[in-house]
Amino acid sequence: MDAGVFVPLLLPAAGWPLARLVSTVARPPVAVWLLTGSAVALAAGSTAALCVLAFAGLSLVPLVARIGEWSPQSLQGMEIASVPVEAGCGLALTVAAVSIVVTCVRRIRGLRALRRIVAGADGELVVVPGAGPVAFAAPVRGGRIVVSxxxxxxxxxxxxxxxxxxxxxxxxxxxxxxxxxTGSAAVLNPLLRPVRPAVEFLVERWADEETAERLGDRRVVAAAVAKAALVARGKAPEFAPAATGGPVPRRVAALLAPAPPRLGWRPVAALCAALSLVVTGWTAQASVEAAADLHAGLELASVGHHHHHPHALA
Known part of the structure; x- marks a missing residue:
């Protein structure tokens, strides 16, 4: 199989420099969309590549070969699969599958806990009397704001x-x-972990800027963010955005600076978008080509199997 199959497994390493670049030059809404889309595409591409490689390794197992009616000897001759490499990919795929299941279970439990907190609340605002200073947006029951x-x-x-x-x-x-x-993408491919905190920071910057625009006073928003972070106790659930999330000093400094230009697609931001598209497109192309190579190899191995065993055609 062509070495290009490993491209989707390695390209997510570009997540950290991509996150740094996009976070610096693009407006928060643009940056959030670019980084999230890129992370999801890269995670999907690397997972698809692992699936192709793992199946290529399974294709050499005699039982699987008999079921698929192809010749494992032919596959070895065509260098379609390598047992050590594919075994490692199969193990990585298993770990990723278990990790994503554990993550989903944890999130479901977290959402259930949030539903219990907001149970019985009539309006959007849910005031918690006994908790420490906390505030976050709970994405349950149509959306609730939980504040102590x-x-x-x-x-x-x-x-x-x-x-x-x-x-x-x-x-x-x-x-x-x-x-x-972005959290799920990081679970599927650990190389994408730097993207998650970058997006967490950017969604807070997005909310900061939109809040400042609505209120017409950037200093008031900066003071509110700083004061809330100073008195906050505990941490909001990972899937519930909070005003105290992300690097608060950087957020406050950005709010005390002049508002960024309204034009979101400046030349450098457009370059980041093009770079993101190139990276994700390269990942998709490599994954599709690897799957096509494996399919073609299996077809040839199947023909060779039927040629040597004519009774299989009956």
Missing amino acids: RPMLAALDPVQRRALLTHERVHLRRRHHLFLAA
């Missing part, structure tokens, strides 16, 4: 409005889906 009384008490009325507007932006823009997608 100590958090509300720590902020003045203007800061409370900024905090609630920030969480409302998280719900309206469905930021939890971006976090879930």
Whole structure:
């Protein structure tokens, strides 16, 4: 099999420099979409490549060869598969499958816990009386903003409005889906782990900027973010965006700086988009070509098997 099959397994290593570049030059909404789309495509490509390689290894097993009616000797002669390499890929695929199942179970349990917290709440705002200072957007029951009384008490009325507007932006823009997608991509391919914190930071910057635009005062939003992070206790669920998430000092510094230009597709941002498309396209092409090579090899091995065993055609 052509060495190009390993391209989808190695390209996710570009996740860290891509995340750094896109986070720096593109506006938060653009950067979030680019990084999430790239991470999902790269994770899908690497998983597909693992599936192809693992199946290529299984094709050499006599029992599998008999079921598929092809000759494992022919496959070995065509260098379709290599047992040590494919065995390692099969192990990696198994680990990825188990990890994604564990992640899904953990998220389901977390969502159930959130539903219990917001149970009985009539409106969008759910005030938790006994908890420490916390605030986050819960993506359950149509979207709820969970805030504790100590958090509300720590902020003045203007800061409370900024905090609630920030969480409302998280719900309206469905930021939890971006976090879930990049988190799942990182589980499928650990090389994509740097993308997850980058997207977490960017969704907070997205909510910060939209909140500042709605309120018309960047300093008020910066003060609210800084104060909420200073008094916060505990951590919000990983799939529930919170105003205290991401590197807060960087967020506050960005809010105290002038607003970024409204034009999201500046030349450098467009270059990042093109780079993301090239990387994901290369991954998809390599995965498809590997699958086509394996299919062609199996077809030839099947013909050779029937040629040497004419009774199989009966």
